[in-house]
Amino acid sequence: MSALLEARGLIKRFGGLLASAQFSLDVAEGEVHALIGPNGAGKTTAIGQLAGEIRPDAGSIRFAGQEIARLPVQRRVRLGLTRSFQVTSILPRFTTLENVMTVLLVRSGQVFRFFAAVRRETALREEAAAMLARVGLEGRADVMAEDLAHGEQRLLELAMALATGARLLLLDEPMAGLGPVESQAMTRTLLGLRGGLTMLLVEHDMEAVFALADRVSVLVSGQVIASGDPAAIRADPVVRAAYLGEEA
Amino acid sequence: MTLLAEQLLNGLQLGVMLFLMAAGLTLVFGIMGLINLAHGSFFMIGAFAAAWVGDRTGSFLLAVPAGLAAAAAAGIAVEMGVIRHLYARSHMDQVLATFGLIMFFDELMAILFGRTPLLASVPAVLRGSVDIVPGVPYPVFRLTIIVVGVVAAAALWWLIGHTRLGMLVRAGATNREMVRALGVNIALLYTAVFGLGAMLAGLAGLLTGPILSVQVGMGDSILITTFVVIVVGGVGSVRGALAGAMLVGMVDTLTRAYLPTLLQGLMHASTADQLAGGLSSMAIFILMAVVLLVRPRGLFPAHG
Amino acid sequence: MVDTRRQAVVLLATLALLLALPTLATAMSMPYLVTLGSQVVIYAIAAASLDLLIGYAGLPSFGHAGFFGLGAYVVGIFAFHAADQSRFLGLVPGSTQAWIVWPAAIGVCAIASLAIGALSLRTAGVSFIMITLAFAQMLYFLFVSLKVYGGTDGMGFDSRNTLAGIDPGSDTQFYYVCVAALVLVVVVFRRLVRSRFGMVLEGLRQNERRMAAVGIASYRVRLVAFAIAGAGAGFAGALDANLLRYVSPDALHWTMSGDLLVMVVLGGVGSLYGAVYGAIAFVGLQSVLSQWTEHWMIVLGPILVAVVLVARRGLWGVLGGAGDGRQG
Numbered sequence: 001m002s003a004l005l006e007a008r009g010l011i012k013r014f015g016g017l018l019a020s021a022q023f024s025l026d027v028a029e030g031e032v033h034a035l036i037g038p039n040g041a042g043k044t045t046a047i048g049q050l051a052g053e054i055r056p057d058a059g060s061i062r063f064a065g066q067e068i069a070r071l072p073v074q075r076r077v078r079l080g081l082t083r084s085f086q087v088t089s090i091l092p093r094f095t096t097l098e099n100v101m102t103v104l105l106v107r108s109g110q111v112f113r114f115f116a117a118v119r120r121e122t123a124l125r126e127e128a129a130a131m132l133a134r135v136g137l138e139g140r141a142d143v144m145a146e147d148l149a150h151g152e153q154r155l156l157e158l159a160m161a162l163a164t165g166a167r168l169l170l171l172d173e174p175m176a177g178l179g180p181v182e183s184q185a186m187t188r189t190l191l192g193l194r195g196g197l198t199m200l201l202v203e204h205d206m207e208a209v210f211a212l213a214d215r216v217s218v219l220v221s222g223q224v225i226a227s228g229d230p231a232a233i234r235a236d237p238v239v240r241a242a243y244l245g246e247e248a
Numbered sequence: 249m250t251l252l253a254e255q256l257l258n259g260l261q262l263g264v265m266l267f268l269m270a271a272g273l274t275l276v277f278g279i280m281g282l283i284n285l286a287h288g289s290f291f292m293i294g295a296f297a298a299a300w301v302g303d304r305t306g307s308f309l310l311a312v313p314a315g316l317a318a319a320a321a322a323g324i325a326v327e328m329g330v331i332r333h334l335y336a337r338s339h340m341d342q343v344l345a346t347f348g349l350i351m352f353f354d355e356l357m358a359i360l361f362g363r364t365p366l367l368a369s370v371p372a373v374l375r376g377s378v379d380i381v382p383g384v385p386y387p388v389f390r391l392t393i394i395v396v397g398v399v400a401a402a403a404l405w406w407l408i409g410h411t412r413l414g415m416l417v418r419a420g421a422t423n424r425e426m427v428r429a430l431g432v433n434i435a436l437l438y439t440a441v442f443g444l445g446a447m448l449a450g451l452a453g454l455l456t457g458p459i460l461s462v463q464v465g466m467g468d469s470i471l472i473t474t475f476v477v478i479v480v481g482g483v484g485s486v487r488g489a490l491a492g493a494m495l496v497g498m499v500d501t502l503t504r505a506y507l508p509t510l511l512q513g514l515m516h517a518s519t520a521d522q523l524a525g526g527l528s529s530m531a532i533f534i535l536m537a538v539v540l541l542v543r544p545r546g547l548f549p550a551h552g
Numbered sequence: 553m554v555d556t557r558r559q560a561v562v563l564l565a566t567l568a569l570l571l572a573l574p575t576l577a578t579a580m581s582m583p584y585l586v587t588l589g590s591q592v593v594i595y596a597i598a599a600a601s602l603d604l605l606i607g608y609a610g611l612p613s614f615g616h617a618g619f620f621g622l623g624a625y626v627v628g629i630f631a632f633h634a635a636d637q638s639r640f641l642g643l644v645p646g647s648t649q650a651w652i653v654w655p656a657a658i659g660v661c662a663i664a665s666l667a668i669g670a671l672s673l674r675t676a677g678v679s680f681i682m683i684t685l686a687f688a689q690m691l692y693f694l695f696v697s698l699k700v701y702g703g704t705d706g707m708g709f710d711s712r713n714t715l716a717g718i719d720p721g722s723d724t725q726f727y728y729v730c731v732a733a734l735v736l737v738v739v740v741f742r743r744l745v746r747s748r749f750g751m752v753l754e755g756l757r758q759n760e761r762r763m764a765a766v767g768i769a770s771y772r773v774r775l776v777a778f779a780i781a782g783a784g785a786g787f788a789g790a791l792d793a794n795l796l797r798y799v800s801p802d803a804l805h806w807t808m809s810g811d812l813l814v815m816v817v818l819g820g821v822g823s824l825y826g827a828v829y830g831a832i833a834f835v836g837l838q839s840v841l842s843q844w845t846e847h848w849m850i851v852l853g854p855i856l857v858a859v860v861l862v863a864r865r866g867l868w869g870v871l872g873g874a875g876d877g878r879q880g
Contacts, residue, residue: 117746340606348855530694540672
């Protein structure tokens with residue numbers, strides 16, 4: 001498998017704190033890769049650098065063969081690298097379908113059309129509806145986004161990330177704030193997206209991580225200390241000592 | 249170039265006035281998140297009250313406290329009656345309601361004092377001139393304005409930096425919840441800050457009265473200049489208000505003084521006069537545009 | 553839920569009333585109502601363009617009179633140079649033809665608002681309010697200083713711009729031109745807010761951070777909206793100069809920006825229709841109160857404060873039954 005995303009030797013310092021210390025990671029095309037680690041290990045900083053919101057002090061990031069470490073967020077989105085947020089971020093006064101349509105519009109690049117009624121554009125509606133179907137929200141298309149249940153809003157957010165045309169999704173704690181039933185629904189949805197889409201998942205919910213991930217990387221003190229398939233990671237004595245808090 | 253010293257003092261004097269206006273406005277924005285168009289009304293009220301009392305009693309010493317008290321009282325009444333219901337509202341609502349207040353106060357002054365400008369007289373002690381540089385006389389009253397303004401600015405500095413009220417004001421600007429958690433009566437604090445701002449505007453008004461004419465609407469044009477000051481300095485920052493006020497005061501005064509002469513060297517005299525008149529009234533806005541290009545958040549942004 | 557049938561009935565009734573106004577004015581022998589009606593309709597156009605900014609783009613502009621007055625001055629300046637056969641800046645000849653002058657007014661205002669918007673949109677929120685106000689005031693001082701065009705006093709001109717088939721001397725015919733312009737502007741703006749552009753604009757208002765994360769260039773979208781709104785105000789200004797056959801810096805004065813804002817909020821933000829009712833209410837209140845007392849502002853001021861504090865939906869919200877004046 002070739003790597004879709006390659007981060008090499010990322011260093012990011014905040015004052016005295018070294019949030020990324022030679023952070024390196026490979027995400028292969030088509031895999032679901034989970035990044036786990038204790039609080040304060042630098043997961044958010046790592047995602048921020050990959051998405052383009054935080055500029056690394058040193059190191060390189062290659063995406064689909066192109067160096068992107070210096071590109072702004074918008075350029076990375078256009079290349080197919082999109083993130084989701086820990087805190088739900090949607091357009092509350094649009095319907096579920098309109099939320100996705102808006103993203104599709106931006107992606108199309110044809111924003112400056114002033115006269116034709118956008119809500120009657122059949123092709124756009126159908127494409128948006130297809131995105132909703134992929135996350136299981138097809139029955140909620142005409143509900144105001146602010147009226148959706150919290151779990152549904154998280155799914156909508158996922159649909160919006162898909163609508164950007166992402167090849168690689170950076171999922172920042174997609175289970176955050178979800179109850180057990182909603183978590184399971186989200187896990188099922190993400191499982192359904194496997195294959196066509198590459199995902200890098202930061203998550204605390206270990207049940208979800210081990211259900212979803214093809215590979216797991218463990219981040220401690222800004223550095224990946226181990227990478228491997230879930231069973232190997234579970235068994236790795238170093239990981240157990242450093243992270244799972246068990247005696248080896 | 250002996251004129252230059254005089255013009256620099258004029259610029260300083262305008263800057264001081266603008267700072268007195270801008271300080272209150274920017275504090276109220278920084279702490280309460282409120283944009284108040286009616287701030288110019290307190291300027292006008294201070295000027296009218298002082299001019300009227302001065303005219304009736306012939307005493308400048310009575311006129312000053314009258315102007316201050318009237319402006320502060322108006323400020324406190326407005327805060328308690330209207331403004332405190334606007335803190336949680338959108339800026340648009342705040343603009344609209346305080347626009348209504350301007351109409352009210354302008355018309356109130358017209359009813360009370362008529363539309364003909366009042367003449368506020370300069371007290372006898374402060375009439376006449378002194379030589380600032382040998383051979384260059386400068387009006388004593390204008391020097392007094394500068395001194396009073398500088399003293400007021402220093403007092404405000406001390407108030408914010410070294411008193412309990414100032415501590416609360418600074419804390420309130422960064423973290424409203426924390427101040428509330430300290431058990432401070434927020435409503436009272438806000439009223440006090442608003443009243444203080446109104447009083448400073450009133451001070452600027454009563455000092456300006458004898459130089460300009462005291463008339464309905466006098467607060468409106470200085471309000472817009474004050475906005476320019478705040479944008480140039482950085483919204484919500486008292487330090488920025490000081491820098492912005494000095495810069496705007498100087499630019500406005502110096503372009504008005506020297507632009508006609510400069511342009512006359514380049515073109516026909518009457519064309520030069522016209523162009524200079526137009527350019528110098530627009531100079532501070534051009535200054536604002538340049539600052540926005542270079543530093544969109546102003547010279548001294550309040551946070552970060 | 554929005555009651556679309558009720559809204560349609562209210563709108564049709566309003567249009568019928570506007571169309572019948574000249575007849576009613578004659579019947580009641582109050583011919584001045586036609587001029588007053590033209591004023592209302594012209595303000596409604598300007599207010600609708602401001603609502604596009606406030607209600608849809610989320611840009612609280614307090615300098616809209618700058619473009620309104622600029623549009624008026626374009627008409628005045630064309631008339632001035634047509635009258636004495638001279639050229640503006642030695643280049644552009646004067647004209648009294650509506651089909652030249654009105655598009656010119658719209659174009660000049662679009663360009664001016666592109667320039668002012670390019671600077672103002674570098675900031676947001678309360679700074680944006682102050683900066684738009686300040687730039688409009690700069691335009692005000694510009695025209696005050698232009699002694700050629702009357703300076704503070706402004707300038708009058710003999711007749712309205714000529715438009716094929718319309719008698720420029722007839723107040724009633726000019727009134728109908730204004731009503732047609734209002735319908736045109738409202739229809740165009742309604743389509744605009746429902747277009748691709750409108751959807752992205754509205755999305756930016758709701759959640760700018762989200763839109764940035766999906767890759768939108770928000771600055772450009774907002775700048776275009778600002779220019780369109782400025783052009784709309786310029787059109788209204790051009791009509792206003794025609795109505796009065798007079799232009800003065802008063803048209804650009806900051807209180808005019810305030811008045812337009814009052815109309816938008818009085819009518820209901822974020823519907824475009826609200827502008828019509830806001831303009832009717834504002835001009836109506838003004839003329840009723842000013843007949844009653846010369847100090848009418850002392851009544852209007854507190855009414856405004858009360859409207860802001862108490863009645864938040866605006867007239868269109870009440871008449872059209874739209875929940876909060878939005879999505880109407």
